[in-house]
Structures are given as structure tokens and as C-alpha cells.
Amino acid sequence: MIPTPKAICFDAYGTLFDVHSVGQLAESLFPGKGKALSQLWRDKQVEYTRLRSMSGRYKPFWEITVDALNYCGAALGLDLGAAQRDALMAQYARLSAFPENLQALQRLQASGLPLAIHTNGNPEMIAQAVESAGMSGMFSTVLSADRVRRYKVDASVYQLAPDFFNCQASELLFVSSNGWDICGATWFGFKTLWVNRSGAPAECLDVMPSYIGSSLNDVVALVCGQ
Amino acid sequence: MIPTPKAICFDAYGTLFDVHSVGQLAESLFPGKGKALSQLWRDKQVEYTRLRSMSGRYKPFWEITVDALNYCGAALGLDLGAAQRDALMAQYARLSAFPENLQALQRLQASGLPLAIHTNGNPEMIAQAVESAGMSGMFSTVLSADRVRRYKVDASVYQLAPDFFNCQASELLFVSSNGWDICGATWFGFKTLWVNRSGAPAECLDVMPSYIGSSLNDVVALVCGQ
Numbered sequence: 001m002i003p004t005p006k007a008i009c010f011d012a013y014g015t016l017f018d019v020h021s022v023g024q025l026a027e028s029l030f031p032g033k034g035k036a037l038s039q040l041w042r043d044k045q046v047e048y049t050r051l052r053s054m055s056g057r058y059k060p061f062w063e064i065t066v067d068a069l070n071y072c073g074a075a076l077g078l079d080l081g082a083a084q085r086d087a088l089m090a091q092y093a094r095l096s097a098f099p100e101n102l103q104a105l106q107r108l109q110a111s112g113l114p115l116a117i118h119t120n121g122n123p124e125m126i127a128q129a130v131e132s133a134g135m136s137g138m139f140s141t142v143l144s145a146d147r148v149r150r151y152k153v154d155a156s157v158y159q160l161a162p163d164f165f166n167c168q169a170s171e172l173l174f175v176s177s178n179g180w181d182i183c184g185a186t187w188f189g190f191k192t193l194w195v196n197r198s199g200a201p202a203e204c205l206d207v208m209p210s211y212i213g214s215s216l217n218d219v220v221a222l223v224c225g226q
Numbered sequence: 227m228i229p230t231p232k233a234i235c236f237d238a239y240g241t242l243f244d245v246h247s248v249g250q251l252a253e254s255l256f257p258g259k260g261k262a263l264s265q266l267w268r269d270k271q272v273e274y275t276r277l278r279s280m281s282g283r284y285k286p287f288w289e290i291t292v293d294a295l296n297y298c299g300a301a302l303g304l305d306l307g308a309a310q311r312d313a314l315m316a317q318y319a320r321l322s323a324f325p326e327n328l329q330a331l332q333r334l335q336a337s338g339l340p341l342a343i344h345t346n347g348n349p350e351m352i353a354q355a356v357e358s359a360g361m362s363g364m365f366s367t368v369l370s371a372d373r374v375r376r377y378k379v380d381a382s383v384y385q386l387a388p389d390f391f392n393c394q395a396s397e398l399l400f401v402s403s404n405g406w407d408i409c410g411a412t413w414f415g416f417k418t419l420w421v422n423r424s425g426a427p428a429e430c431l432d433v434m435p436s437y438i439g440s441s442l443n444d445v446v447a448l449v450c451g452q
Binding site: 043047048050051052053054055056057059067068070071074075153154155180183184187188200201202203204205206 | 269273274276277278279280281282283285293294296297300301379380381406409410413414426427428429430431432
């Protein structure tokens with residue numbers, strides 16, 4: 001257990017919402033290329049957020065996700081028509097929760113701690129994802145990069161949380177499965193827990209998360225001691 | 227031919243300097259994994275420049291390149307000791323020019339146009355690369371991200387060129403093989419030529435280069451009409 005934070009902020013994609021089902025659909029649409037597509041799609045999506053954020057060329061995350069998919073179609077030589085693109089985006093809109101997530105979030109909620117989603121996703125797509133994943137009513141707020149029209153790891157995105165909860169960044173616990181997001185959040189000043197689901201190596205960025213776990217159950221153990 | 231620009235700014239790695247020899251060495255050190263290593267190494271190197279730039283955590287490009295290599299060693303499960311790391315970094319320090327580059331640069335130089343290197347690389351590593359590639363004396367200046375302690379595509383890096391040449395960005399021709407660099411430079415306001423050596427698809431970022439070519443000979447054709 002740690003000193004109780006004022007609130008817990010969760011990254012969304014890969015942390016709360018399991019994007020694995022997108023990879024399965026990609027494989028069924030493009031046999032033998034599903035893994036390459038889902039990996040490149042994610043990489044391009046994240047790359048485009050950074051390039052647009054650095055250049056002051058904001059565009060909502062949903063639209064960036066479509067752009068990244070279109071790039072992948074060209075790069076991988078896929079026959080990506082409107083039907084395939086719509087099917088993949090529809091799957092992206094209705095992701096599942098990771099298996100342990102609902103129970104872990106319920107236990108954290110029962111402890112009385114405010115829980116927030118802190119995400120690059122625009123509010124509309126997050127609202128849909130929350131509902132699809134059965135997480136309605138679990139979060140006090142959605143802190144979206146859309147509000148500042150920059151993307152992680154820009155400090156203005158992380159600043160949304162101390163502003164909303166009216167406290168210091170160091171009084172908040174930030175949880176993400178993305179190593180780069182954890183580095184940005186730790187640099188910013190949050191207490192951080194890296195949910196390293198895939199056993200990835202730590203980023204070589206001269207910064208380490210406050211805590212490391214492998215699932216959302218480790219957030220419960222850290223905060224509730226059980 | 228186009229209206230004569232005030233100067234031509236060249237990106238360095240992948241545009242002037244051929245990093246292919248690094249991939250060859252990687253393959254000889256780690257048989258079967260050379261391609262994966264050189265690709266991930268480059269991706270991580272670029273990713274780290276953006277994360278550090280967005281977070282105000284500047285570190286020189288040479289050191290970022292070492293960090294990215296260390297990450298790759300862990301991610302790919304390589305037996306990457308000091309000897310292998312030093313050998314790969316030494317290779318990175320002494321890259322060749324692409325075959326057509328020296329003659330193309332000589333023809334541009336003969337036209338009287340000032341030529342600049344405009345790069346994320348720190349001055350020390352660029353000086354060594356210029357010498358190794360036989361390009362000594364060809365450039366009026368090296369405009370390095372190191373001066374502003376941010377990385378492309380941050381506008382402060384591109385701003386180095388109009389400041390140095392005391393002109394508008396639109397009076398300069400910016401040349402890069404990196405699609406994302408071309409997007410950033412076009413957003414910034416340069417005339418741009420994308421040297422698309424690998425036949426890559428254009429980035430889906432709602433911006434297109436002013437011109438597209440496949441080698442530095444296309445810069446000569448564009449500027450000198452021959």
C-alpha cells in the first residue's frame with residue numbers, strides 16, 4: 001500500500017480497453033497480414049498524434065485513427081475499401097475490457113477514490129468505448145486531449161488532471177500500459193504505475209515508473225493493499 | 227525548373243547519408259535479426275527525439291541513438307554487449323553517401339546556391355559523417371536541432387533556416403527522404419522536395435510535399451533544369 005492518492009487516472013487504449021479484437025478482425029479480413037496491420041496501425045496512430053501535436057495541427061483521435069488505417073492499407077498493399085475500413089473502425093469503437101478490469105475498477109470505486117480516464121481519445125469515442133466495455137458510471141470524469149488540442153506527452157494534456165482535481169500532480173496516481181505514456185507522466189510529476197501487460201522492456205529514457213505491475217489487479221493491491 | 231530558391235536545406239540521415247551499412251553490420255552481428263534491429267533502432271531513435279522534444283527533456287542525438295540501440299537489444303533479446311554496441315555506433319558514425327549524392331551536390335554547389343544540412347543530429351556527429359561521406363566543404367552551414375534543444379518537427383528547429391538565411395521559409399527548398407520530416411517542413415512553410423527513395427506511400431496527414439523525386443538527381447533537375 002502507498003499513501004492514498006487524491007484520485008487515479010487511467011489511460012484508455014491498451015490499459016482499460018483491449019484492442020486485441022481489432023487484430024483478430026484484421027486477420028480475418030486480410031489473412032496473414034492481421035498482425036502486421038494491427039501493429040503498424042497502432043504505431044502510425046501514435047506517430048500521427050505526436051507529429052500533429054508538435055506542429056500545432058490538431059485533429060481528433062478518431063480521425064487520426066482513420067488516417068493511420070488508410071496509411072497502413074497503402075503501406076501493406078491491402079485491398080482496403082470502404083467496407084473493410086468501416087468494419088475495422090466499428091470494431092475499434094466497441095472494444096472489450098481486459099478480463100480483470102471490471103472487478104478491479106469496482107474494488108477501486110468501492111474504496112471511495114475518484115477514478116478518471118485520461119486519454120488521447122476524443123470524448124465521443126471514449127463515451128462509446130466506456131459503454132461497450134461495461135464501464136458506465138465507473139469514472140468521475142474523462143480528461144481528453146481534445147480539450148487542449150495537443151496530445152500526450154505534451155504537458156498540457158497531463159496538466160488536465162491536477163487542474164480538475166485541484167491538487168499537485170504528485171498526489172495523483174497515473175496508470176497506463178504504454179511505456180512511453182508512463183515516461184511522459186512520470187516526467188510530468190505524477191506517481192505512476194506501468195501496467196506492463198506484455199512484459200515489454202522499459203523505455204531507455206532515463207526515467208522509471210514509480211511502480212510496475214502486470215494487470216489492473218496490481219493497482220488494487222497498491223492502493224487498497226489487497 | 228522552379229524559381230531559384232535562396233538556399234537548399236538537406237536532411238541528413240537517410241537523405242545524405244546511407245544508413246544501409248548499419249543494417250549489414252547488424253545482420254553480421256546478429257544473423258537473422260539484422261533487418262528487425264535496424265528498423266526498430268531507427269523507429270526508436272525517432273520516437274525518442276519526439277518524446278524528449280515534447281517533454282522538454284533534450285538529450286543530444288548521438289546519445290539518443292545509443293539509448294535506442296540499448297532498447298532494441300532488450301526488446302529483440304540480443305546479446306548486445308559493449309563490443310557489439312561500440313561496433314554498431316562506430317558504423318553509424320562513418321556512413322557512406324548514397325551513390326548519386328556527391329555528384330548531385332557538386333552540381334548544385336556549382337550553380338552558386340548555398341547548401342545547408344538541416345538535421346536532428348548534433349554538430350559533432352554531423353561533422354564526422356560529412357567527412358566520412360566525402361562531403362567536406364560542400365555545405366555553407368549545419369543547422370542542428372542541438373541549437374534549440376528541440377527536435378523535428380518542432381517549428382523552432384525548422385525556424386533555424388529562415389533565421390540563418392535571413393529570408394522567408396517559402397524562399398527555401400527543403401529536401402528530405404523522411405516522409406514525416408517533409409510533412410513537418412511543408413506545414414512550416416518551406417518549399418519541399420520529398421526524395422522518396424523507397425517508394426513509400428505518402429503520410430496521411432492532409433499535407434503534400436511541393437515536389438516528389440526518387441534521388442538527389444531530382445533536386446538538380448528541379449533547381450538547375452538538367
